[in-house]
Amino acid sequence: MAIILEGLTSCPICGSTDLSKPYTATSGAFFDEGDELWPYCDAPLHLECLAHWPHRERFSRGYFDLWRAEAKQGNGVLLAEAHLWLLRCGPAKPEATPYYVVVHLADWPVELYSRWEQWMGYSAHTYREGLAGAALKAADAAMAEVRRLAPDLDALRELRRRVLLTSH
Ligand SMILES: [Zn+2]
Numbered sequence: 001m002a003i004i005l006e007g008l009t010s011c012p013i014c015g016s017t018d019l020s021k022p023y024t025a026t027s028g029a030f031f032d033e034g035d036e037l038w039p040y041c042d043a044p045l046h047l048e049c050l051a052h053w054p055h056r057e058r059f060s061r062g063y064f065d066l067w068r069a070e071a072k073q074g075n076g077v078l079l080a081e082a083h084l085w086l087l088r089c090g091p092a093k094p095e096a097t098p099y100y101v102v103v104h105l106a107d108w109p110v111e112l113y114s115r116w117e118q119w120m121g122y123s124a125h126t127y128r129e130g131l132a133g134a135a136l137k138a139a140d141a142a143m144a145e146v147r148r149l150a151p152d153l154d155a156l157r158e159l160r161r162r163v164l165l166t167s168h
Pocket residue numbers: 011012013014015016045046049
């Protein structure tokens with residue numbers, strides 16, 4: 001998570017340090033220092049600002065593709081993916097008990113992160129906390145699809161078992 005100092009850190013899209021409105025932040029800088037998107041990495045971004053920001057899709061897709069590649073290289077297990085989201089859990093070792101589940105959105109720089117054992121409540125409603133407007137709508141749409149696939153822990157376990165079977 002980005003280092004955010006209240007009153008000092010600003011949203012680079014609007015320049016405001018007012019972080020009382022909902023915002024998100026990515027971890028780490030995915031884009032090179034020379035890239036026009038570099039100043040937006042590791043910084044708080046208001047959801048409202050992101051909704052109208054012309055670079056949102058390229059920015060979000062950068063992180064999304066990175067996470068897909070990471071999962072394929074063993075940073076967690078890629079359980080399922082669709083056009084606008086991917087579902088990952090971890091850790092990756094088959095014998096380890098998973099402790100997190102995360103849904104990455106393709107067109108918003110938002111990660112929906114849950115403790116493994118809290119997945120039922122998280123995927124039903126807790127993921128909405130801190131989200132608003134168009135970002136919430138995107139999360140709702142993705143979560144509705146993810147819930148059909150992984151409505152509970154048994155379904156998650158079964159997805160994980162199948163993925164691990166085919167990858168080892
Ligand atoms: Zn802003």
